[in-house]
Amino acid sequence: xxxxLKINGTPHEVDVDGDIPLLWVLxxxxxxxxxxxxxxxxxxxxxxxxxxGQPVRSCQTPVDSVGDSAVTTIEAIGQTxxxxxxxxxxxELEVVQCGYCxxxxxxxxxxxxxxxxxPTDDDIDAAMSGNVCRCGTYQRIRxxxxxxxx
Amino acid sequence: MPDGIHTLDRRGFLKxxxxxxxGLALTVALPPSLRPALAAAEASGxxxxxxxxxxxxxxxxLVIPSAEMGQGIYTAEAMxxxxxxxxxxxxxxxxxxxxxxxxxANPLIGAQLTGGSTxxxxxxxxxxxxxxxxxxxxxxxxxxxxxxxxxxxxAQLGKVTDGKRSLGYGELADAAxxxxxxxxxxxxxxxxxxFTIIGKPAKRLDTPGKVNGTAEFGIDTKLPGxxxxxxxxxxxxxxxxxxxxxxxxxxxxxxxxxxxTDEAVAVVADHLGAAKKGLEAAAVQWDDGPNAHVSSAxxxxxxxxxxxxxxxxxxxxxxxGKTLSGAAQRLDAIYQVPFLAHATMEPMNCTVHVxxxxxxxxxxxxxxxxxxxxxxxxxxxxKEKVQVHNHLLGGGFGRRLEVDGIxxxxxxxxxxxxxxxVVYSREEDIQHDMYRPYYYDRFSAGLDAEGRPxxxxxxxxxxxIMARYFPAGFKDGVDADAVEAAAEPPYAFENIRVEYVRVxxxxxxxxxxxxxxxxxxxxxxxxxxxxxxxxxxxDPVEYRKALLGHxxxxxxxxxxxxxxxxxxxxxxxxxxxxxxxxxxxxxYVSQVAEVEVAADGSVKVHRIVCAVDCGLTVNPDTIEAQxxxxxxxGLTAVLHGAITFQNGRVEQANFDxxxxxxxxxxxxxxxHIVKSSEAPGGIGETATxxxxxxxxxxxxxxxxxxxxxxxxxxxxxxxxx
Amino acid sequence: xxxTQWALAALLTAGAVSPALADGDAARGKTLFSRCSxxxxxxxxxxxxxxxxxxxxxxxxxxxxxxxxxxxxxxxxVWDETTLDAFLAGPNKVVAGTKMAAGAVxxxxxxxxxxxxxxxxxxx
Numbered sequence: 004x005x006x007x008l009k010i011n012g013t014p015h016e017v018d019v020d021g022d023i024p025l026l027w028v029l030x031x032x033x034x035x036x037x038x039x040x041x042x043x044x045x046x047x048x049x050x051x052x053x054x055x056g057q058p059v060r061s062c063q064t065p066v067d068s069v070g071d072s073a074v075t076t077i078e079a080i081g082q083t084x085x086x087x088x089x090x091x092x093x094x095e096l097e098v099v100q101c102g103y104c105x106x107x108x109x110x111x112x113x114x115x116x117x118x119x120x121x122p123t124d125d126d127i128d129a130a131m132s133g134n135v136c137r138c139g140t141y142q143r144i145r146x147x148x149x150x151x152x153x
Numbered sequence: 154m155p156d157g158i159h160t161l162d163r164r165g166f167l168k169x170x171x172x173x174x175x176g177l178a179l180t181v182a183l184p185p186s187l188r189p190a191l192a193a194a195e196a197s198g199x200x201x202x203x204x205x206x207x208x209x210x211x212x213x214x215l216v217i218p219s220a221e222m223g224q225g226i227y228t229a230e231a232m233x234x235x236x237x238x239x240x241x242x243x244x245x246x247x248x249x250x251x252x253x254x255x256x257x258a259n260p261l262i263g264a265q266l267t268g269g270s271t272x273x274x275x276x277x278x279x280x281x282x283x284x285x286x287x288x289x290x291x292x293x294x295x296x297x298x299x300x301x302x303x304x305x306x307x308a309q310l311g312k313v314t315d316g317k318r319s320l321g322y323g324e325l326a327d328a329a330x331x332x333x334x335x336x337x338x339x340x341x342x343x344x345x346x347x348f349t350i351i352g353k354p355a356k357r358l359d360t361p362g363k364v365n366g367t368a369e370f371g372i373d374t375k376l377p378g379x380x381x382x383x384x385x386x387x388x389x390x391x392x393x394x395x396x397x398x399x400x401x402x403x404x405x406x407x408x409x410x411x412x413x414t415d416e417a418v419a420v421v422a423d424h425l426g427a428a429k430k431g432l433e434a435a436a437v438q439w440d441d442g443p444n445a446h447v448s449s450a451x452x453x454x455x456x457x458x459x460x461x462x463x464x465x466x467x468x469x470x471x472x473x474g475k476t477l478s479g480a481a482q483r484l485d486a487i488y489q490v491p492f493l494a495h496a497t498m499e500p501m502n503c504t505v506h507v508x509x510x511x512x513x514x515x516x517x518x519x520x521x522x523x524x525x526x527x528x529x530x531x532x533x534x535x536k537e538k539v540q541v542h543n544h545l546l547g548g549g550f551g552r553r554l555e556v557d558g559i560x561x562x563x564x565x566x567x568x569x570x571x572x573x574x575v576v577y578s579r580e581e582d583i584q585h586d587m588y589r590p591y592y593y594d595r596f597s598a599g600l601d602a603e604g605r606p607x608x609x610x611x612x613x614x615x616x617x618i619m620a621r622y623f624p625a626g627f628k629d630g631v632d633a634d635a636v637e638a639a640a641e642p643p644y645a646f647e648n649i650r651v652e653y654v655r656v657x658x659x660x661x662x663x664x665x666x667x668x669x670x671x672x673x674x675x676x677x678x679x680x681x682x683x684x685x686x687x688x689x690x691x692d693p694v695e696y697r698k699a700l701l702g703h704x705x706x707x708x709x710x711x712x713x714x715x716x717x718x719x720x721x722x723x724x725x726x727x728x729x730x731x732x733x734x735x736x737x738x739x740x741y742v743s744q745v746a747e748v749e750v751a752a753d754g755s756v757k758v759h760r761i762v763c764a765v766d767c768g769l770t771v772n773p774d775t776i777e778a779q780x781x782x783x784x785x786x787g788l789t790a791v792l793h794g795a796i797t798f799q800n801g802r803v804e805q806a807n808f809d810x811x812x813x814x815x816x817x818x819x820x821x822x823x824x825h826i827v828k829s830s831e832a833p834g835g836i837g838e839t840a841t842x843x844x845x846x847x848x849x850x851x852x853x854x855x856x857x858x859x860x861x862x863x864x865x866x867x868x869x870x871x872x873x874x
Numbered sequence: 875x876x877x878t879q880w881a882l883a884a885l886l887t888a889g890a891v892s893p894a895l896a897d898g899d900a901a902r903g904k905t906l907f908s909r910c911s912x913x914x915x916x917x918x919x920x921x922x923x924x925x926x927x928x929x930x931x932x933x934x935x936x937x938x939x940x941x942x943x944x945x946x947x948x949x950x951x952v953w954d955e956t957t958l959d960a961f962l963a964g965p966n967k968v969v970a971g972t973k974m975a976a977g978a979v980x981x982x983x984x985x986x987x988x989x990x991x992x993x994x995x996x997x998x
Contacts, residue, residue, distance in 0.1 A: 019426065020406050025977075027426035031381055036373035037366020039547070040425070041498050042579040044912040045976035046808040046922060049498060054977075057966030063909065064977030077366035090364045097356065097774055100782055101223030102363030103370060103498040103547030111975075118971055128817035129943045133922070133975055135808060137498050137548050138223045139785025141819040143778070809912040809921055817941070 008069055010035070011079035021067030026050045028066055029076060037077040037106050041135070048134035051107040052076050058114040060133075077106035085116040085151070092151040100138035108134045112148050121152050199326035201287045201334055203256035204234055204280060211311060211323025213238070213245045218257040218276060220249075220267040220519045221359055222549030223782070224837045225775035228357040229273060230280055232771055236350045237284030237342065239308040240322070247358055249543035252521035267519045268554050268665065270738035270835025273771055277833050282337035287329075289340055294328035295320050345769060345830060354774035359545060371517035371544040372576060374504040379572040380409055382419040382565060383428035386585045389441040389801035390660040394418045402435040411435060414564040421569055425576055444660030444801040449591075452658045452798065453489070456593035460614035464652035465630035468640040471648030477608035480599025484688055488596065488677040489862040492658075492796040493589035493666050494803075494811055499547020500582040501558040504574040505566035507532050512539045512563065513572075517546035519553040527556040531563040550786070551665035554622075555587050583811055584803040588796050589666030590616035591658065592635070592673050596681045604689025606700070609646045611639055611678070614654040616663040630655065637670030638842070642678050643707045643736045644700040660801065667786055671737035671842035676863070679733040679846030684859060693732050693850065694720055706766050707734055709827060710743040714764035717825055718745035727751065728759070731850025733843050739834030740767035741827075744784065746820075746847035750855045754867035758788060758820040758848060763840055765824060768831035776836050780824040783840030789814040791845045794864050898983075898990025906979075906988050913976070916995040923974060929953050930996035934969075945971030958989050 005018045008028065017032050024043075029035045029052070038061060041049030045060035052061045053075040080086030089112050092098075099105050108131070115122055115130035122130070127145055136144070198208040206214040215234050221227040227247055235242055250257045250265070257265040259275035288308050295313035296303035298320065305315060312319040345352070362368035387393060399411045402420050407427025412419040420431035477483065504515040505528070512532040518524045521541050529536040546553055562575035577585070592615040599608035619626035619634050626633045631653050640651045666672065686696035694715045701708040711734045715721075720730060727749050734743040747760040763780045770776050793812035797804045805811040822840075849860040856870055907916075913923035924940040931954065935947040949969045951957050961968045962979045979985045 019424070020430070023407075023424070023426035023430070027424045030373075031424035031426070034375050035366075036369070036375070039370075039498070040372065040500065040576070042808050043429075044579070044807050044809070046912050047498070047579075047813070048975070051975065054966070057970070058975050059966065059977050060975050061977075065980060068978045068980035081365055093364045094356065094360060097360065097778065099223075099357070099360040099363045100225075100778060101498065101546060101548045102360065102368055105363050106366050109364060126944070129941065129973060130971070132815045132817045132941075133973060135498070135813045135815060137496060137550070137786065137813060139782035139789075139814070139819065140778075141785065141814075141816040142781050142821055144816065807912060 004067070006066055006069075008066070008074060009071060010074045011076060012073070017066070019066055022065045024062050025052070025064045025066055025069060025074070026061040029061065035076055035078055039103055039106055041104065041107075046135070047104070048107040048111060049104050051110040051134065053080075053110060053114060056114065056117065058111050077110060080110060080113050083113060083117075085113040088151040089113055089116065089147065092147040096143050096147045096150065098140050098143040098147050100140050104134060104136045104138075108136065108144055112144070112151075115148070116152055122148065199330040201290055201329070202283045203250075203253070204283045205238065205287045207287075207322050207326050209323050209326050211321045211326075213240050213311065213322065214248055215245050216248045216250050218250050218259065218265065219272040220517070220521075220543060220546055220549065220553070222267070222517075222519070222546035222553070224779060225357050225772055226267065226272050227359050228355060229771040229775060230276055231358060232350050232355060233276060233280035234284040236348060237281045238288050240311045242350065242355060242358065244311050245358075250521065251543075252525040252541045254522045257521075265520065265522045266554065267549070268551060269669065270837040270839065273833045274739055274835055278342075279337070281342050282340060285340040285342055286334055286337050289335060290329040290332050291322055291325050293332055294325045298325075298328060351771050352769065352773065355772050357775070368545055370499050370547045371504070371515060372499050372502040372547065372574075374515040374544075374574055376504065376506070376515075376572045379504065379574055380421045380423065380569065381425045381428055381574045381576060382412070382421045382569075383425060383432045384417050384419045384561065384565065384575050384577060384581060385432055385435075385437050386417045386561070386581055387439045387442070388584065389439065390444045390447065392416075392439045392442040392444070392801075394437055395440040396438040398434065398436045402431040405431040405434055410569060412565050412568045414561070417561055417565070419565040419575060421573055429578070441801060447658075447660045447801045448799050449797040452591060452661070453593065455658075456591065456614045456656050459656045460593050460595055460612055460654050462654070464612055464614070464654035466650065467631045467636040467653050468649060468651040470646070470650075473608045473610050473648040473650040476648045477597055477599040477610065480607050481602045482600040482604075482688060484596075484598045484600070484684055486596045486681055486684060486861060488594040488680065490592050490673050490676060491794065491863060492591050492661070493790055493794050494583050494586040494796050494805070495548070495550045495552035495666060496583060496808075496811060496813065497546070497548025497550055497552050500579055501552070501577040502575060503559045503562035504572055505562045506572035507563065507566045507569075510534070510538060513542070514539070514559065514563070515542045515544065516559060517544040517553060518556070518559070519546070519549050520556065523556050524559050527560045528563050531560050532567060550667040551669070552586065554665050557587065557662075579808070580806045583805055583807065586796070587662040587664035589672075590618065590663040594677050596677070598681065598685055600685060600689055604685075604691055604696075606644075606646060606685055607648060609649045611650070612652040612654060613639060613674075614656050616657050616661075617655045618663055618665060620655070622664070634670040637674060638735060638737050639670070639674040639678060641736075643704050643734060644682065644697070645703050661798065667783070668838040668841035671735065671838070672787065672845070675733060675735045675737065675842040676845035676849070679735070680849055680859075680861070683731070683846065683850045683853065687853070692721075697732070697734055701734070704736070706741045706831075707736055707743075710734060710741045710764040710766050713825055713827065714743035714745045714762050717764065717823065718747065718760075718762040720745060727855060729851045729854025729856070731847050731852065731854055733846040733850065735843055737842050738836070738839050739832075740765065740836060740839050741834075742766070742839045742843045744840070744843040744847040746844070746851045748848060748851040748855060750852060750870050752872040754870035754872075756792065756848075756852060756865055756867065756870065761788075761820055761822045761844065761847065763822055763824045763843070764827065765836070765839065766827035766829055767834040767836050767839070768829050769833045770826065771833065773826060776826055777824045779836045780840045781822040783836075783838060784822050784844045785814055785819055787841035787844035788820075788848065791848050791863055792818075792865060898986035898988070900987070900990040900994040903987035903989070903991025906984055907991055910976075910988070916992070926992055926995065928996050930993050930998045943969075943971045943973045945969045946973070955989055955993070958992065959985050962988065
């Protein structure tokens, strides 16, 4: 099935079965490997992208559910005000360890800050508990979100 | 720096020399995975050793011997080189080292291996020497050009200057390359008080690419014509594929090929979505093989039985048997820790291109030369024909010390034309891990009338990883790792006996898990000493202090952690504090955990205070990060971690059944680093080993109930039980 | 009894107006639910998502022991065929800030089948 997907403002035509998760279109067909594969079951958040600004797990988002919605990935989130301040805060506080989960973390955090400019710790818990970090950078993630929100 | 974009030299243009200039410019523009491995000695340009290359434009390339898995080692090792080389961290680009034990072996290990928290300890001197030698020759070249004494010159930030004139390293590269290199041991190194880089918090060089999606992990490899493959390995450990519905798999759009190896089935496709769909359609049936009845119950029963008989002595001081029987009070305890999976965020993967005379692999590995060796073996080629491109690792934790995934990928790739990226699903990753062993420990101790320990015996039963991985570490029946931090606890025991009983679980592969021996032994030793303190009716911190008089650095971190944690100050009902102290990986660490146990038995860790004495620090920010991350890694296992077996299969599959810690559960870790001029110790695994006992001792303080088996069973802590 | 033309037209009209509420196949829904089961149980066990035992007729955001997003608590409607159908068709659109970041179930029949399964599990 041929579909045109709007990714980071650019249309891309791909030819895949409709039930193929968006994650594989991004990574393997379009070569956009910033979005990561972690579990395939929407349990870890490494694959988080925005669809019309809302955070979704692209590993469980079939291509035929995207339609002409705007997809935003980590490669472009830095062009949004929230994405840019988060990336800056992430580097100022040296959040990153191995880094594999951080694309998903930043995508979830960007959606949080856009909807809740001054999140409480409870807001952060709710928005970020779907993003797993095995290196345990949570303390600095929380601090960086507060810093970006300040 | 981070992207390797080099700055033009003062003359404002790139010299596109024959091979090197043009070659290097091309190199800079390519993503790391596509950069060709450049030989250490170039036709021109300056490469005084395996770690440093400087081209005519002054671009400084540092080849890093260790693997970066989030522990900040790329930056820390770059700091060691840059300090003596006299360049700023913003003037260097980094390269993954190719497989070469002769050039890149960690001196402490004797192989090119990143693990055991040994990287700084092993490379502390050699990398500084390498930088110093390189700088010495650059200064000598400038001195020769100006006709002055080298001692009148100063090297700073990539230039050599006499106070008035200066020459950039690029301008000196050719001349320096022509000079004979001094013996590294003969070059004086800086006094630590003169460090300008080492010991100061530095921004890591790999992190900018990790916040914008440009950093490349092994799983991100992209090559022209590359296919991707989903792989299924027998659900019963050691089984083999029996039937595969190849036609059904091939009917899936995007699927190109179905590959069968001895122990796996791989579906090769244009993208992983099609590959996974094809693998499901293939409906693989398995021949279960000899391990179809393996169960955790049987494994634990075997440990219980075999640990009843004495093991091989790892330590025997005094006469523990006699003092135990004569003691005023005797304690006995059995401790158990479960099999654990690593669950790195980046699932196992390996990209391989096998051709008639060559094998090229793209992977994230802690062991490049082992990777090369196993690929050569499976491909049936000499190792000189095998190229390994290492990458940033999306988590190691010891998992990537093993090359089983690489072997499986090469076996698949042999049957595929062109490069193929083999990616494990999370389920395969968890169910075909190599697990931290289940250990079953028997303790006895005797106390005198004052409550002091007069006898201590500790028998450890479990798998020997050393016997398989590093036979030199399995001497006379003792696995050095299985008894690490148990045979040499920090306390002065006059009468101590430690024994090891090797018991191998049928069919279950075992391997290194972050913190290795100490993660198991610090938990059990610090828990049992806590039991002695309770039996002696003494404060757990004071009890330990009395046994650490001979060990000032251990005493130092214990005192610091207790002080910062407010040890002794009252806590609300249901809350308690617990402590642990250790010497492991060359460093001293003490942790105090504050936990709350609810009526339903659930445990909430509110706070962890961590005191670290790791000697001289390279990047203090990394020390703090490793204390935080290492503690959380261990804490996840204490609360949730267990791999269990039933009917020969791993019962856990994904993050719904092997639970990770999430941000809403994570406590704050407060880190206090002791300023020290002692030789650097390791930090990557240190906090992981320390956390378990601190938490379970805190549970005891809160409830009066002793946890002797991990993970914590909340049923045991219910108010009603 | 033969359907009168009138009754038939009424049935067809009902079908055309709300095709998404066509009868669901609970057995097929159980198979489809495997996609949801990593986060949701139909027993009373909370996982990454709240449990769905008895979800039919329950007010959104009220399962005890589960920490909901503010958005879900504010949404507060009762789960029935209509609300579940709308939610599954676009979770983020219906409840902004929902923790359920798994993608939408785009196929109306799939939704109907899953909902039929959930309804059966709720004993309704």
